[in-house]
Amino acid sequence: MDRDLVLLSLMRKFEEEGIECANALPLSSKTSFKIGGPADLAVFPKDEGELEYIMAYLGDREMPYIVIGNGSNILFDDAGYRGCVIFTERMNKVTVDGNRITAGAGASFTALAVTAKNASLTGLEFAYGIPGSVGGAVVMNAGAYGGEVAQALESCTLYDAEKCEVRILTKDEMELSYRHSIFSENKKYICISATFTLKEGKKDEIDAVMRDLMQRRISKQPLEYPSAGSVFKRPAPDLFVGKMIEESGLKGYTIGGAQVSEKHAGFIINVGGATAKDVLDLVGHIQGVIRQNYGVEIECEIRRAGTGE
Ligand SMILES: Cc1cc2nc3c(=O)[nH]c(=O)nc-3n(C[C@H](O)[C@H](O)[C@H](O)COP(=O)(O)OP(=O)(O)OC[C@H]3O[C@@H](n4cnc5c(N)ncnc54)[C@H](O)[C@@H]3O)c2cc1C
Structure with missing residues (x-):
């Protein structure tokens, strides 16, 4: 079938299911670089169920895809993306349970640091000011000022698009090192959510560290x-x-x-x-x-x- 027709049929299918979609979305509007031509198809799943639904249809139609969190570590081509860009931004649920926080891949990593602070939990101060999503941060093992995802992560729930199944990996299975994770070699893995284990701390001390790190960013970064x-x-x-x-x-x-x-x-x-x-x-x-x-x-x-x- 003609590629444009396939894209049109996919968009119809997703819209029928109530999944937010857009065609010819300028990627420059979705990246921190403000660079990138149009995405043939952009989809915005709001939960794991919608993501699995999208992946099943993309797989059936052999449609290329890429997953994007907050677009703060990506350079899209000027010609844009020929295929489907899956934005996780609506998969952003965050729950706090004692000293554990579970966040959807699309949750803001900086907002997560604020949630931790408000619950008097220490360990995510370094995340404050990193402009990515939780998924993007896990994939990149993002870090700053001596902290990194690996220090606080407990586990990650992912979708394996090759086996069409959801799996939970512990931190030890995530192959985390400097700006590297198991996602680096497994392009068929999609981070759905991540759980962080933190320690009890004092809210005002956590707040002071976060403010200091933000000041350092403002003074050093453009x-x-x-x-x-x-x-x-x-x-x-x-x-x-x-x-x-x-x-x-x-x-x-x-x-x-x-x-x-x-x-x-x-x-x-x-x-x-x-x-x-x-x-x-x-x-x-x-x-x-x-x-x-x-x-x-x-x-x-x-x-x-x-x-x-
Ligand atoms: C001003 C500025 C300051 C920054 N400071 C820091 C810093 O201090 N430390 C640091 O580590 N980084 C920093 N970054 C880079 C960036 O914010 C981080 O790498 C961040 O973790 C990327 O998250 P994102 O959601 O924006 O990822 P995106 O740019 O959306 O994606 C990055 C990569 O991850 C993949 N990806 C995203 N989400 C998923 C998912 N759910 N499942 C599978 N793959 C996925 C994408 O396909 C892509 O390959 C900075 C960026 C800017 C613009």
């Missing part, structure tokens, strides 16, 4: 511009890419609308009208300079997605 955070992974624990980029004189280096931030050289910012190509050309330039100056290969932390990937 939050006034669209970006996707730190572009590159640290190549080794003691090697800081931002410092190497700065020492190489690349602060302010600009290609099109993409610029190495003057405030934090590890960030590429969209100073206006940046395309994915501008960002990728700038990434390539930085990698070349760092290779030449330090003999070090730097790898992107930001994920890429585009035509049929």
Whole structure:
């Protein structure tokens, strides 16, 4: 069947089931970089049942798909995405049970830190200010200022799109390391929710730590511009890419609308009208300079997605 007809029939099917959908949704409106062309089909499941329903139909029609949380670590192509983009933002239920918090993949990671604080639970302070979803944070093993998901995670409920089943993995089964999880190699896994085990703490002390971390972010990061955070992974624990980029004189280096931030050289910012190509050309330039100056290969932390990937 013609691809457009397949997409149309999928959209009808999902809408009949009451699932929110959109066609030709500009991905620039859904990413922190403000870059990306249209998604053929965008779907917004609100729970596990709707997600399973969507996955069954996408699998049947062999339709490419990608799952997106808050779009704060992704660079979509200028041509957009040929297939279905599944947004988890409506799967955002959060429950507190004693010292355990379970959150849907689409819940805000920063809001989760606030929930923990309000319940006088310590262990998620580092999450305050990370602009991702819980799912995105688990997938990336997100971290900041000495904290990371691995320190607080108890388990993760995921959908295995190959076996068409829901499974629960314990933290030890999640293969968590620096910006890596079991999701990194298993593109058919979708995080549905995650449970964190925290410790009892004092609300005012937790609040003070969170405020301090936010202040540090505001003073060091170019939050006034669209970006996707730190572009590159640290190549080794003691090697800081931002410092190497700065020492190489690349602060302010600009290609099109993409610029190495003057405030934090590890960030590429969209100073206006940046395309994915501008960002990728700038990434390539930085990698070349760092290779030449330090003999070090730097790898992107930001994920890429585009035509049929
Ligand atoms: C200003 C700024 C500051 C930042 N600071 C930090 C920081 O301090 N520490 C840090 O670690 N990161 C930081 N980031 C990067 C980013 O916020 C994190 O990586 C975050 O965890 C990404 O979550 P997300 O929901 O936005 O993921 P998305 O960008 O939506 O997706 C990222 C990847 O995860 C996959 N994914 C998302 N949700 C799911 C799911 N439910 N199941 C399966 N796969 C999924 C996507 O397909 C994609 O490959 C920053 C970004 C910005 C813009």
